[in-house]
Amino acid sequence: MDHPKIHARSRVSSYVPILIAIGGATATGKTGLAIALAERLQGVILSADSRQVYRGFDIGTAKPTPQEQARVPHYLIDIREPTDTLTLATYQQTAQAIIADSHRQGTVPLLVGGTGLYLEAIVKGLKIPPVAPQPRLRSHFTQLGQPHSYQLLQVVDPTVAQRIHPNDAVRTQRALEVYYVTGQPISTLQGEVPPPYPVLYLGLDCDRQSLAQRIAHRTDTMIAMGLVAEVKALIDRYGPDLPLLRTLGYDEIRRYLAGDCSLAQAKQLIIQHTGQFAKRQRTWFRRRAPITWFDAEATDLLDQAWSRVARFMDATQAQKWSSGSGRSRG
Incomplete structure (x- = not known):
């Protein structure tokens, strides 16, 4: 898959190739922090969101706005039509190529998003079996039923x-x-090939009450920004059965447009379902290590994160000059 070339910006002094990853549950402010850090680093941002790769899915995926994308170069956004499928293997290959290009240009890449597998595919270098989705096989297993499929x-x-x-x-x-x-078990095809550059993995989180308030506020904002019109336009273009329209934020509005519920009910369903999704994300990320966690509600969040990034870069540079090579994980 082709990818856009990184455009060289001002280089960080004494450049050492690194990657900064930022993960966490939805609505924790990952985009805002990433843009602020990228501006200080004069870096670039790679989206690690499995729905932001699709054109037209903007408001409901909290895709960075055109104004935000103008502040810092963004990649892996709007690279697929909604009718196409982007596999994890293709995402990984594309992201790795952009990161390598960024390193050649002396630019710091930031990998940012809430899709855990996208982040892990890069941070850990997951070995992904090169097998495209098989609709016929999946249909067969669906008909067979989950209990029998699992026994198989x-x-x-x-x-x-x-x-x-x-x-x-x-x-x-x-x-x-x-x-x-x-003809081979997936367990024998999986594994990890860690990246050849140091990785600093940051995470954003907050208490349940604060996260619930953030989710409710984000939902209100999305509807005010025109989420209903966005979903209607997607239905008009691709039809109501487009699989992506069955995802969080879109399915609820699709049901409202179909007359199955009121807009107020759709809004409450989005808040409820997003809260459930965020809970699963928090559990998933908390089981991953090492991640340096920050309170998304902290008033000095940017200063805290910047201090951690600076220490990481200093340590990486010191290690380079002391050993001439080697890797560091933060």
Whole structure:
């Protein structure tokens, strides 16, 4: 897949190739922090959001606005039509190429988003089986039913079956399709190839009450910005059965436009479903290490984050000059 070339900006003095990753639950302010840090570093931002890659899905995905994108170069946004599929493997390859290009230009890349697997694919260098989605196989497994599909997985790949919840149909079907396409268990094809540059992984979080308030405020803002019109335009262009219209924020408005609920009810459903999604995100990120966590509500958040970034860069540079090579993880 082609990717835009990084345009060289002013270089950071004594440049050492690094990557700064910023993750966390939805509505914790990742975009704002990333832009502020990128401006100080004169860096670039790579989106790690599985829906921001699609054109037309703007308001409901909290995609950086044109004004925000004008402040700092952004990549991996609006690179696919909603009718196309972007696999994790393709995302990883594209992001890695942009990061390498950024390093060649002496620019600091920031990988930012709430899609944990996108972040992990880069930060850990996940080995991803090169198997595209198999609709026919997935349809077959759906008809077979999750209990039987999971039993089948226990037979063909007991190792990965131990890591997948019996009710997780998505991961069960993925493991099965990889096995039937390659003839090899997905557990033998997976692994990690850590990146050749130091990574600083930052996380944003806040208490449940604050996060609930942030989600409610974001939902109000999205509706005020024109989320209903955005969903209507997508339905008019692609039809109501577009799979992406079944995702968070879009499905609820789609149901409102279909007459299944009122706008007030749709709004409350978005808040409820986003809260449930954020809870799952928090659990997922908290199990990942090492991540340096910051309180999204802190009044001096930018100063705290900048201090951590500066220490990381100083340590990385010192290690380079003392050893001539090596890697550091923050």
